[in-house]
Amino acid sequence: KINIHWLRRDLRLNDNNALFQALSENTPVVLLYIFETNNPINANDKANFIYNSLKKLQKEVEAYGSSILIKQGDVFKIWESLVNEFNINKVYFNEEYEPYTINRDTQIKRFLESKGMVVKTYKDHVLFHKDEIVKGDRTPYTVFTPYFKKWMIEVEKFTSIHYPSEKLIKNLANYEANDFPSLKNLGYVEQTLDLPEINLDAKLPSYELNRDFPFLDASTRISVDLRYGTISIRDAFKKAHNLNALKWIAGLAWRDFYHMILFYFPHTENKAFKKKFDFVEWRNNESEFKAWCEGKTGYPIVDAGMRSLNETGFMHNRVRMIVASFLTKHLLIDWRWGEAYFAVKLLDYDMANNVGGWQWACGSGNDAVPYFRVFNPTTQQEKFDPEFKYCKLWIEELNTKRYAQPIVEHTFARNRAIKTYSLAGG
Numbered sequence: 001k002i003n004i005h006w007l008r009r010d011l012r013l014n015d016n017n018a019l020f021q022a023l024s025e026n027t028p029v030v031l032l033y034i035f036e037t038n039n040p041i042n043a044n045d046k047a048n049f050i051y052n053s054l055k056k057l058q059k060e061v062e063a064y065g066s067s068i069l070i071k072q073g074d075v076f077k078i079w080e081s082l083v084n085e086f087n088i089n090k091v092y093f094n095e096e097y098e099p100y101t102i103n104r105d106t107q108i109k110r111f112l113e114s115k116g117m118v119v120k121t122y123k124d125h126v127l128f129h130k131d132e133i134v135k136g137d138r139t140p141y142t143v144f145t146p147y148f149k150k151w152m153i154e155v156e157k158f159t160s161i162h163y164p165s166e167k168l169i170k171n172l173a174n175y176e177a178n179d180f181p182s183l184k185n186l187g188y189v190e191q192t193l194d195l196p197e198i199n200l201d202a203k204l205p206s207y208e209l210n211r212d213f214p215f216l217d218a219s220t221r222i223s224v225d226l227r228y229g230t231i232s233i234r235d236a237f238k239k240a241h242n243l244n245a246l247k248w249i250a251g252l253a254w255r256d257f258y259h260m261i262l263f264y265f266p267h268t269e270n271k272a273f274k275k276k277f278d279f280v281e282w283r284n285n286e287s288e289f290k291a292w293c294e295g296k297t298g299y300p301i302v303d304a305g306m307r308s309l310n311e312t313g314f315m316h317n318r319v320r321m322i323v324a325s326f327l328t329k330h331l332l333i334d335w336r337w338g339e340a341y342f343a344v345k346l347l348d349y350d351m352a353n354n355v356g357g358w359q360w361a362c363g364s365g366n367d368a369v370p371y372f373r374v375f376n377p378t379t380q381q382e383k384f385d386p387e388f389k390y391c392k393l394w395i396e397e398l399n400t401k402r403y404a405q406p407i408v409e410h411t412f413a414r415n416r417a418i419k420t421y422s423l424a425g426g
């Protein structure tokens with residue numbers, strides 16, 4: 001008999017809650033990863049990141065005579081075949097919070113239980129999940145500030161929470177999977193990813209002061225690692241807590257908040273949190289959308305952000321807010337178009353954060369900027385990139401005749417946006 005730990009957004013061996021629980025039992029544990037062909041976000045760059053992370057893990061577990069079982073295909077069919085292939089007693093995994101993943105996990109749990117197996121699920125991906133930080137009457141918060149107040153009090157306990165899975169690795173099954181597949185065999189193309197070194201000690205002390213200036217590159221760039229669990233969120237929190245990096249810790253609270261919101265309000269995946277915003281008469285001009293995607297709007301900060309996204313799979317947070325506001329207000333293009341574009345291009349794409357960020361910027365979300373507050377892309381650039389240092393990094397033709405004229409005039413666009421939004425009931 002074996003137990004299985006299903007790796008998903010927790011691609012690490014240390015401080016891994018479900019893995020720790022699995023390894024604490026007497027039954028040998030097999031690690032499994034499934035490249036799901038039915039998951040809509042299955043892009044090449046993300047697959048490369050996952051693959052490289054799994055390869056690292058494979059090296060680590062090989063030292064213990066174990067190996068990671070890699071499968072690819074329809075996740076439901078794969079589980080059906082695993083049940084025949086192995087004598088499985090229990091299946092462990094860490095929870096996820098998106099509508100698709102919740103539905104998948106519910107179905108798989110039901111299937112495995114119907115075959116007599118025990119399924120154990122744990123919290124690992126967030127600090128607090130769905131029902132831990134709620135109002136007195138157990139209903140969810142929909143506004144960030146009171147949520148954050150409570151979150152900040154409770155979060156202290158994470159200074160001492162650690163799941164030492166790394167100490168139990170010897171309990172992995174003595175198991176040799178057939179050859180570790182190549183990326184090519186999995187149907188992906190090898191790609192060089194733009195991944196910076198993560199160094200919280202270096203970044204956190206000046207984070208609060210510098211984080212809004214994109215050319216300073218002062219944010220930690222940890223988002224991809226948090227998305228795929230290659231860094232433990234508890235470890236990251238502890239480090240920030242030791243350095244008293246409160247502003248950065250607040251970002252983790254936003255992340256928990258958006259995951260909680262998506263859990264309780266799954267319609268926000270593709271509908272406005274505030275329903276009246278579903279009635280905004282979007283212009284949805286396709287050539288303007290193309291210009292935005294390609295970074296050719298004639299507004300340097302918008303164009304620099306989009307080009308950095310296209311070239312690296314990453315965009316600075318301040319710039320994400322500016323480009324999202326520009327698309328939904330200046331161009332009056334449906335936030336879902338922008339959200340979908342980010343989903344494909346961002347290596348750190350995470351539905352809860354992305355939907356949360358988009359709805360915040362367009363004004364339809366919880367605790368969003370009011371719809372009548374329209375970011376001025378020129379003043380944003382003057383404030384956060386006064387010497388065009390960031391813009392010049394990405395726009396070679398800036399200050400030449402080749403650079404695009406503004407696609408729309410700011411005051412005109414601002415008035416048009418306010419009028420259109422207010423017609424939808426604002």
Ligand code: FAD
Pocket residue numbers: 211219220221222223224226227248250251252254255258315316317318320321324342346348349350351353354355356357358361
């Ligand atoms: P840091 O500033 O170093 O922050 C550390 C971590 O805290 C981040 O990695 C993230 O996990 C969390 N965090 C910080 N701010 C936020 C926030 N406002 N909302 C949620 N989490 C936060 N983040 C994603 O991880 N995936 C997305 O798909 C995503 N899409 C976004 C779309 C829009 C329109 C906007 C405005 C924001 C989006 N964000 C998203 C949030 C934020 O921009 C990124 O988390 C951040 O830029 C990642 O860089 P970093 O790791 O250097 O961040």
